[in-house]
Amino acid sequence: MDDVSPAGRGRRTGALCTTALGAAAATALSCAVTAGPGTALAARRPPVWCKPGGALSARAMPQKVRMSDCDLRGRVVRGENGLAAAVPSDGTSVTAHALGTDGASELRIRVDERKGEVTVTTVGTRVPQGRPRQFRAPLDPCKDGTYQREPSKWPKGATIEWHYYAGTAGLPMSGVSTGISNVFNAATDCNSARKFTPPPDVSEKYAGETGTAPNVTTEATCGDRDGTNVSGWEAMPAAEPEILAATCTWYRGSTTIESDTALQAQGKKWWPGPQDGSSCPAGSYDAAAVTTHEAGHMLGLGHVEGSQHSALTMAPTVAACVDDPATLGKGDYDGLIALYGGRTSTA
Numbered sequence: 020m021d022d023v024s025p026a027g028r029g030r031r032t033g034a035l036c037t038t039a040l041g042a043a044a045a046t047a048l049s050c051a052v053t054a055g056p057g058t059a060l061a062a063r064r065p066p067v068w069c070k071p072g073g074a075l076s077a078r079a080m081p082q083k084v085r086m087s088d089c090d091l092r093g094r095v096v097r098g099e100n101g102l103a104a105a106v107p108s109d110g111t112s113v114t115a116h117a118l119g120t121d122g123a124s125e126l127r128i129r130v131d132e133r134k135g136e137v138t139v140t141t142v143g144t145r146v147p148q149g150r151p152r153q154f155r156a157p158l159d160p161c162k163d164g165t166y167q168r169e170p171s172k173w174p175k176g177a178t179i180e181w182h183y184y185a186g187t188a189g190l191p192m193s194g195v196s197t198g199i200s201n202v203f204n205a206a207t208d209c210n211s212a213r214k215f216t217p218p219p220d221v222s223e224k225y226a227g228e229t230g231t232a233p234n235v236t237t238e239a240t241c242g243d244r245d246g247t248n249v250s251g252w253e254a255m256p257a258a259e260p261e262i263l264a265a266t267c268t269w270y271r272g273s274t275t276i277e278s279d280t281a282l283q284a285q286g287k288k289w290w291p292g293p294q295d296g297s298s299c300p301a302g303s304y305d306a307a308a309v310t311t312h313e314a315g316h317m318l319g320l321g322h323v324e325g326s327q328h329s330a331l332t333m334a335p336t337v338a339a340c341v342d343d344p345a346t347l348g349k350g351d352y353d354g355l356i357a358l359y360g361g362r363t364s365t366a
């Protein structure tokens with residue numbers, strides 16, 4: 020017989036019959052026949068939250084989902100603040116990040132095909148209106164050594180090839196390439212050399228322009244990966260209006276295998292950053308600052324929550340015309356060194 024664990028399902032049977040499964044006559048019959056708890060037919064029915072079609076809400080589902088209860092692979096799961104990701108079907112896992120004008124969100128989807136489990140973790144941060152009760156003054160970013168790690172990182176010593184996607188909005192590449200370079204080369208304002216040494220033992224290589232957009236949908240959802248790391252300007256008309264950028268990172272075990280970053284090319288004002296010698300048009304966001312933060316995610320850094328850490332690049336907030344996140348604080352650098360160690364040669 021089927022291996023079923025009906026605990027907890029019996030009390031839900033009535034709700035399943037009336038709300039989730041109205042469509043099929045056969046299902047209606049099985050409801051009538053198996054209304055008692057613990058029968059095999061009742062156990063085979065998917066949970067109420069596992070409805071077919073459309074995105075599933077992470078908030079409505081348990082954190083750990085058995086594929087035998089609801090096979091999430093190929094489905095879109097939505098986390099906080101509108102951030103969503105397609106659950107990979109190729110045995111990889113995915114971490115999604117979105118940075119918005121009012122906060123940030125993270126969605127981690129770990130797929131364990133051997134155990135037949137998918138684990139979904141979602142975190143959202145909103146910039147509070149006014150001064151929150153827990154407000155603590157920001158620490159000096161050159162002394163604040165706080166960092167968070169993501170579930171995956173690239174191999175130590177790896178060279179990550181990335182392509183630039185220009186899109187059609189006519190926005191410049193300079194902020195994107197500056198942001199990526201700033202993370203890999205540990206750019207900082209904390210010393211006169213303007214970089215921490217040694218840099219982390221991981222390198223970037225610009226591999227040219229591509230006509231293929233990052234694997235981020237027009238809703239700013241992590242889609243299906245294609246094996247190429249792409250960063251650039253993507254119009255995401257169906258994204259939440261606050262979203263400035265999204266980064267999707269796919270991994271196997273704990274090793275990152277692909278990361279894509281999309282900057283919102285539609286409906287947001289951007290400034291390449293001071294490296295071009297320009298001043299910031301009011302209400303614009305610094306593309307280098309946002310890309311530096313996103314490239315931190317690409318390398319495996321998570322958000323540092325709390326107002327006292329708000330001066331670090333990996334703080335989950337960004338303000339218009341503020342270029343500070345484009346250079347690393349101590350915690351951002353310490354995190355990269357914890358992940359990769361220091362590069363011994365500068366060749």
Ligand SMILES: [Zn+2]
Pocket residue numbers: 116117118123312313316322335
């Ligand atoms: Zn972020």
